[in-house]
Structures are given as C-alpha cells and as structure tokens.
Amino acid sequence: MVAERKMQPLPPPEHRRALRFVAFLAVSLLAFSCWALVNSRINDAVPDSAALMGDADRMPALAGEEGARRPTPAASAAVPASGGAVRLMSDPVIREPLVRVGGGGDGERSGRCDADTAALRVFVYDLPAEFHFGMLGWDGKGEAAWPDVRDARAAPHYPGGLNLQHSVAYWLALDILSSTLPPGGGSGAAGDSRPCVAVRVTNASLADVFFVPFFASLSYNRHSKIRRGERVNRNRALQAELVKYLARREEWRRWGGKDHLIVPHHPNSMMEARKRLSAAMFVLSDFGRYSPDVANLKKDVIAPYNHVVRSLGDDESPAFDQRPVLAYFQGAIHRKAGGKVRQKLYQLLKGERDVHFTYGSVRQNGIRRATAGMSTSKFCLNIAGDTPSSNRLFDAIVSHCVPVIISDDIELPFEDVLDYSEFCLFVRAADAARKGFLLRLLRGVPRDEWTRMWRRLKEVARHFEYQYPSRPGDAVQMIWGAVARKMHSVKLQLHKRGRFQRTGWES
Numbered sequence: 357m358v359a360e361r362k363m364q365p366l367p368p369p370e371h372r373r374a375l376r377f378v379a380f381l382a383v384s385l386l387a388f389s390c391w392a393l394v395n396s397r398i399n400d401a402v403p404d405s406a407a408l409m410g411d412a413d414r415m416p417a418l419a420g421e422e423g424a425r426r427p428t429p430a431a432s433a434a435v436p437a438s439g440g441a442v443r444l445m446s447d448p449v450i451r452e453p454l455v456r457v458g459g460g461g462d463g464e465r466s467g468r469c470d471a472d473t474a475a476l477r478v479f480v481y482d483l484p485a486e487f488h489f490g491m492l493g494w495d496g497k498g499e500a501a502w503p504d505v506r507d508a509r510a511a512p513h514y515p516g517g518l519n520l521q522h523s524v525a526y527w528l529a530l531d532i533l534s535s536t537l538p539p540g541g542g543s544g545a546a547g548d549s550r551p552c553v554a555v556r557v558t559n560a561s562l563a564d565v566f567f568v569p570f571f572a573s574l575s576y577n578r579h580s581k582i583r584r585g586e587r588v589n590r591n592r593a594l595q596a597e598l599v600k601y602l603a604r605r606e607e608w609r610r611w612g613g614k615d616h617l618i619v620p621h622h623p624n625s626m627m628e629a630r631k632r633l634s635a636a637m638f639v640l641s642d643f644g645r646y647s648p649d650v651a652n653l654k655k656d657v658i659a660p661y662n663h664v665v666r667s668l669g670d671d672e673s674p675a676f677d678q679r680p681v682l683a684y685f686q687g688a689i690h691r692k693a694g695g696k697v698r699q700k701l702y703q704l705l706k707g708e709r710d711v712h713f714t715y716g717s718v719r720q721n722g723i724r725r726a727t728a729g730m731s732t733s734k735f736c737l738n739i740a741g742d743t744p745s746s747n748r749l750f751d752a753i754v755s756h757c758v759p760v761i762i763s764d765d766i767e768l769p770f771e772d773v774l775d776y777s778e779f780c781l782f783v784r785a786a787d788a789a790r791k792g793f794l795l796r797l798l799r800g801v802p803r804d805e806w807t808r809m810w811r812r813l814k815e816v817a818r819h820f821e822y823q824y825p826s827r828p829g830d831a832v833q834m835i836w837g838a839v840a841r842k843m844h845s846v847k848l849q850l851h852k853r854g855r856f857q858r859t860g861w862e863s
C-alpha cells in the first residue's frame with residue numbers, strides 16, 4: 357500500500373527555482389510590511405518631539421501668521437492636541453486627534469485634554485489663598501480653594517506696570533486651573549481654546565510634576581516691607597510657611613522635591629527659601645543671583661519676562677527703511693558689577709546721530725515712548741545690567757527690533773528649541789567695548805540680512821506672549837513644554853538612582 361501513496365511528481369528543476377524565488381519574494385514582502393507598520397507606529401508617537409527638538413516655532417500656526425499673533429476666539433482654526441508636544445513623562449501614547457477650537461458657534465473640542473493626552477501631568481498644591489490669588493484681592497470665603505477661571509475676563513487681575521514683568525506664576529496657575537474645564541463653554545470660555553500641553557491631575561500618583569502655586573515675585577514686590585506689628589516682613593513669613601508646608605508633604609519627601617515646580621522669576625524673589633527648596637525645578641529669568649548649586653540649567657527652566665511695551669502686529673511693523681534709528685538703548689547707564697560695559701558703550705556711542713542711547717527706565721509714559729522708539733529702530737541693544745537678563749530683550753522682540761545681545765552670561769528662554777542667532781546678534785562684551793566695533797558691525801549688516809531676521813522675529817514673537825486663555829505656542833505653553841523636557845532628564849536621574857531601592861515588599 358505504501359507504493360500506492362500518491363506522490364506528487366517533483367517539478368522540473370527550473371520550476372523549483374521559480375517556486376523558491378516566489379516564496380522568497382513573499383517572505384520579503386511580509387517582513388517589509390511588518391517593518392513599515394512598526395515604523396509608522398513609532399513615527400505616530402514622536403513626530404512632535406522631533407518638532408520640539410528641532411524647531412518648536414514651526415508648529416502649525418493658528419489661522420495663518422496674523423491669527424497666531426493676535427488671535428480672537430472666532431478666528432481660530434484646528435491645532436494639534438498637544439500644542440506641539442508629545443507625551444513625554446509616562447506611558448507612550450499615540451498622538452491625539454486635532455483639537456478643534458471653538459469657531460462658528462459649535463465651540464467643541466473634538467479631542468480630549470486629559471491625563472492620557474497631555475505631555476505633562478501637573479498636580480497643583482491647594483496652598484492657602486495668601487500664597488497666590490489672595491495677593492490679588494481674591495478671597496474664596498473659605499469655600500473655594502481656587503477662583504472661578506471659566507470666564508477669562510472675570511479671573512483675578514494681576515497688577516500692571518512693571519509688576520507684570522515677572523507675572524509668570526500667575527499665567528501658569530490660570531492655565532493649569534483651566535485645563536480641566538469642560539470644553540464648549542461658549543464664546544471666550546477658557547476651556548475652549550486651550551492647547552493640551554499640560555493638564556491638572558488631582559491624583560498625586562499620576563503626576564509628572566508638582567506645581568507649587570506661590571506668586572513669589574509678587575510677594576517680593578508687595579510684601580518686602582515690614583509693617584507695624586510685624587517682626588519679619590510678610591514675604592519672608594510666607595516663604596518660611598511654604599518651606600514648612602512642603603517639608604510635611606509626602607509628595608515632597610518622596611524625591612526630596614526634585615519633581616516640584618516653583619516659580620521665583622524675579623531675581624530677588626524667594627531669597628530666604630531658595631536654598632532650602634533648591635532641589636525643585638525653578639522657573640527663573642536668569643541665574644545672575646543664584647549660586648550654581650541652588651540653580652542651574654541642568655534642573656531649571658528660563659522663562660521670558662512679560663514685555664512691557666505694546667506688541668506690534670505683523671502689518672504695522674515698520675520695515676528697514678521706516679526705521680531711521682540704527683541702534684536703540686534706554687535704561688540705567690550706571691550699573692554695578694556686570695554693567696560696566698553700559699557706561700563704556702555710552703561713552704562710545706553718545707555722539708552718534710542715528711543712535712538713541714539714553715538714561716531712564718521704562719515707566720509710565722516712558723512705556724509709550726519706548727514702544728515708539730523700539731519700533732522705529734533697526735537694532736535694540738541688550739546690555740548686561742546688574743543681572744544678565746532684562747525685560748528689554750522681550751520688548752525688542754515684540755517690537756521686531758533686532759536684538760543685539762551684549763551679555764556674556766545670559767541664558768535665553770527655550771533655547772533648546774529656538775535658534776536665537778536667526779533673529780538676534782550676539783556681541784561679546786570685550787568686543788563691544790572696542791572703539792568703533794559695534795557701529796561698524798551694525799552698519800555692515802545688509803538690508804536683506806536684516807530683513808531676514810526681522811521676518812523671523814515676527815514669527816517667533818508669539819512665543820513670548822503671556823495671555824489667558826493661553827494659545828498654542830505662546831509663552832505659557834512654551835514653558836510647560838520646557839518643563840516637560842527638563843523633567844524628562846530629572847526623572848531619568850531619579851529612576852536610575854532608584855534602581856536598587858526596594859519598596860520593602862521583599863523584606
């Protein structure tokens with residue numbers, strides 16, 4: 357019977373070769389499609405991180421460039437759910453569909469903004485009101501921990517003038533409080549248009565970062581004087597209370613505060629507590645008044661000053677020929693320490709007809725004059741003062757006046773995603789002090805080159821706007837993005853250190 361087993365006759369050798377070739381083709385095709393599938397998954401998960409690392413400001417703009425500069429709720433278009441960030445901190449999550457910003461009345465967000473979709477999950481400490489909105493006259497009457505932020509116009513206002521320069525904590529607080537508002541609240545409601553970079557979580561074990569909502573800069577501005585009946589000033593007392601509060605918290609003790617976010621943006625703010633709380637990530641204007649062990653670029657984030665001059669719209673920005681002043685500087689000439697170069701430059705430039713170089717700070721009607729002065733100048737000088745940074749740089753940017761940065765130790769906001777050399781000139785202090793150097797340099801910049809930088813300034817200016825409700829790519833979102841990226845490397849160090857630290861279950 358064995359003989360009866362039907363054997364297929366073997367195909368002739370050339371057919372066998374053809375068959376083997378077909379089989380080989382099929383396997384190759386299968387392998388290729390697997391590879392392509394995996395690859396597309398990876399690309400889905402990271403496109404924005406690549407964008408962030410490369411150039412965040414090429415994120416899709418809202419309704420064209422102008423809409424992005426001066427958005428109105430009705431003119432807004434679709435924006436990415438993450439506002440150009442990728443989920444960095446916890447489980448890898450595929451990028452969410454687009455967020456639709458409330459236009460034409462339907463006002464609904466088609467994507468969610470929640471713990472799964474945001475790049476950064478933020479736990480907000482319910483500090484007593486005296487640490488934050490209480491300073492703005494808000495009082496929860498013992499019922500509410502936080503003001504109602506649904507209507508942007510009704511949210512507590514920050515005092516204006518020069519106070520505003522360091523108002524970073526206020527804008528971050530408003531934004532994160534609004535992150536859990538339901539979308540579709542109607543015209544201008546904060547929940548509608550908010551980009552989803554950071555989201556508030558109330559479950560601490562889900563948090564990537566713990567936000568300490570202390571308005572430290574305002575506390576310094578407002579409460580530094582000792583009042584009658586006080587032994588220490590209120591600014592100091594609040595800091596002492598904050599240190600005690602955090603030291604008691606389990607969340608702080610877990611990593612010694614390293615995953616905490618504190619915003620002492622004014623160079624003199626949190627003078628007393630900064631060392632005690634230095635494990636935390638700080639949001640600062642510069643490192644000028646910090647020792648490197650208390651603050652450094654490894655753990656901290658540099659945020660822009662809120663500009664004090666009015667922002668120029670794209671279409672009202674004078675071009676090269678409408679800016680008769682070659683170089684503009686207004687500020688105090690006599691400065692301590694790093695500011696010597698100011699005096700030197702003043703001596704070198706004061707006689708030049710197309711240079712505006714004057715004493716006096718930007719105040720009251722000075723603000724109007726500075727707005728006019730910067731917007732009719734080709735270059736705006738940013739010279740180190742008693743701190744390496746100043747609001748002048750951001751005033752220049754929103755005036756589309758090409759900044760000339762003469763400050764060897766300056767740290768710049770978002771420099772990991774922004775290439776400042778595209779829209780600023782950098783001059784070493786030693787060079788600037790040489791006779792004729794600066795004028796030769798500035799007069800030698802060809803009109804085309806200047807115009808290229810001016811165009812770029814108009815594009816990047818929106819990254820330096822603080823506003824509420826926040827908009828994609830504005831200063832608030834850029835800060836959250838920077839915090840997410842930095843927290844990434846902080847967590848790497850923490851997790852590495854924790855490799856051999858057991859939780860106790862194995863005893």
Ligand SMILES: *[C@@H]1O[C@H](CO)[C@@H](O)[C@H](O)[C@H]1NC(C)=O
Nearest residue numbers: 471557558559560561562563
């Ligand atoms: C908080 O999140 C953790 C981790 O997902 C979960 O196990 C826990 O039940 C949550 N707690 C509350 C109160 O929801």
